[in-house]
Amino acid sequence: MKILIVNTHLSTGGIATSLVNLCEQLKDYSQVDIDVVLLNQNEGDVRYKLPGNVNMKQTDNKYLNLYTTPFRHTLENKNIIIIIKAFFIKLIAKIMKPEKFMKLVINKGRVSKRYDVAISFRNDEYQHKPYSICGCNDFVLQCIDADKKIAWIHNDPDRHGFTYEIAKYKFKDFDTIVNVSQGCKDRFDEIIPEYKSKSKLVYNAFNYDYIIEKSTEFNPYEDIDDSNVKLVTVGRIANEQKRMDRIVKVCTKLRKKGIYNYIWHIVGDGPDAEKLKSRVIEEGLINNIILVGKKSNPFPYIKYADCLVMTSEYEAYGMTLVEALTVETPVITTNHLAAKEIVQEGINGFIAENNSESIAEQVCFILENRKILDELRENIKNTEIDRNIAINQFLEVIGLRNEE
Numbered sequence: 001m002k003i004l005i006v007n008t009h010l011s012t013g014g015i016a017t018s019l020v021n022l023c024e025q026l027k028d029y030s031q032v033d034i035d036v037v038l039l040n041q042n043e044g045d046v047r048y049k050l051p052g053n054v055n056m057k058q059t060d061n062k063y064l065n066l067y068t069t070p071f072r073h074t075l076e077n078k079n080i081i082i083i084i085k086a087f088f089i090k091l092i093a094k095i096m097k098p099e100k101f102m103k104l105v106i107n108k109g110r111v112s113k114r115y116d117v118a119i120s121f122r123n124d125e126y127q128h129k130p131y132s133i134c135g136c137n138d139f140v141l142q143c144i145d146a147d148k149k150i151a152w153i154h155n156d157p158d159r160h161g162f163t164y165e166i167a168k169y170k171f172k173d174f175d176t177i178v179n180v181s182q183g184c185k186d187r188f189d190e191i192i193p194e195y196k197s198k199s200k201l202v203y204n205a206f207n208y209d210y211i212i213e214k215s216t217e218f219n220p221y222e223d224i225d226d227s228n229v230k231l232v233t234v235g236r237i238a239n240e241q242k243r244m245d246r247i248v249k250v251c252t253k254l255r256k257k258g259i260y261n262y263i264w265h266i267v268g269d270g271p272d273a274e275k276l277k278s279r280v281i282e283e284g285l286i287n288n289i290i291l292v293g294k295k296s297n298p299f300p301y302i303k304y305a306d307c308l309v310m311t312s313e314y315e316a317y318g319m320t321l322v323e324a325l326t327v328e329t330p331v332i333t334t335n336h337l338a339a340k341e342i343v344q345e346g347i348n349g350f351i352a353e354n355n356s357e358s359i360a361e362q363v364c365f366i367l368e369n370r371k372i373l374d375e376l377r378e379n380i381k382n383t384e385i386d387r388n389i390a391i392n393q394f395l396e397v398i399g400l401r402n403e404e
Contacts, residue, residue, distance in 0.1 A: 118146035126161030183337030237270035330376035
């Protein structure tokens with residue numbers, strides 16, 4: 001079976017990681033031949049992780065490449081000619097509107113090879129105008145010849161601006177629409193009930209052995225006194241979704257209660273990182289909150305923490321929660337759509353309401369009852385993770401039976 005997967009890039013992030021993990025799990029299936037096309041070929045922090053069963057394909061579409069590359073990354077290139085070209089491409093797209101611009105340039109990247117299955121692995125976003133049209137959907141529909149075409153949705157459909165009208169228009173020519181959690185699938189089915197028959201669930205894939213192996217490379221907390229509870233939050237510092245600004249609010253509330261027995265590490269970078277650093281300093285929390293930046297291997301920070309805290313406003317699935325449970329670290333998370341699919345209240349973690357007050361209450365509870373963390377960790381050790389659920393769902397969607 002010949003499969004094409006189209007994504008914007010393979011830079012770090014949940015979508016790229018999920019794609020790499022999926023390809024890794026598929027390498028044991030000899031009847032599957034995988035090609036990957038990246039619309040933005042200038043980024044690729046995790047590209048080296050792609051297994052040997054994957055063939056990288058080029059689109060040779062310079063306009064598409066310049067348009068889909070975030071301008072901040074183009075600036076990092078420091079090539080003045082490319083920067084000028086990218087500026088004018090994005091300006092033209094803004095004047096024309098992204099959808100019209102995409103239709104104009106997309107066909108220049110047509111792929112001649114025929115596939116059994118073609119997958120658009122990244123969805124467009126409609127929560128802001130002008131819409132964020134990443135191009136994967138259009139590329140699969142207009143540039144690929146395939147028997148079956150599948151579109152992935154990697155986030156909360158509401159938060160990405162999906163309405164009935166948008167969903168009906170954008171997905172009418174796809175044979176299957178995949179959501180990455182049951183909660184997101186249920187919400188998508190509510191938005192457009194007539195597509196329920198072609199709406200499917202495929203969880204994000206994880207490379208569990210890799211996570212476990214990398215998690216023991218070093219202990220980042222060796223110099224921290226055992227009297228302090230080690231908290232960690234991992235992700236992109238972008239307040240629209242990840243809401244790491246809530247960490248400052250939570251710690252301020254803890255200080256008012258006279259609670260100081262913790263160190264909270266934040267692993268990651270993003271557009272709001274400097275703002276967060278400033279807030280930590282302004283609130284006098286530098287002894288409790290430590291921003292360590294983006295790490296190529298964040299897993300030791302998760303494994304050796306006493307608890308991972310997810311502060312997100314919304315999530316499709318919450319991959320860092322699964323990564324934490326994989327290395328037997330208890331979790332606290334806000335109540336996003338998939339929270340209850342991952343977290344068993346009082347068994348492997350706790351679910352807070354979607355505000356800083358509720359997060360503070362849960363964090364306060366574990367800081368004042370440290371033994372509960374040992375109980376949660378023991379529960380996690382005794383709970384077996386179904387490592388094959390995502391690959392089995394994927395094989396069913398593309399029409400292949402699991403060989404095992």
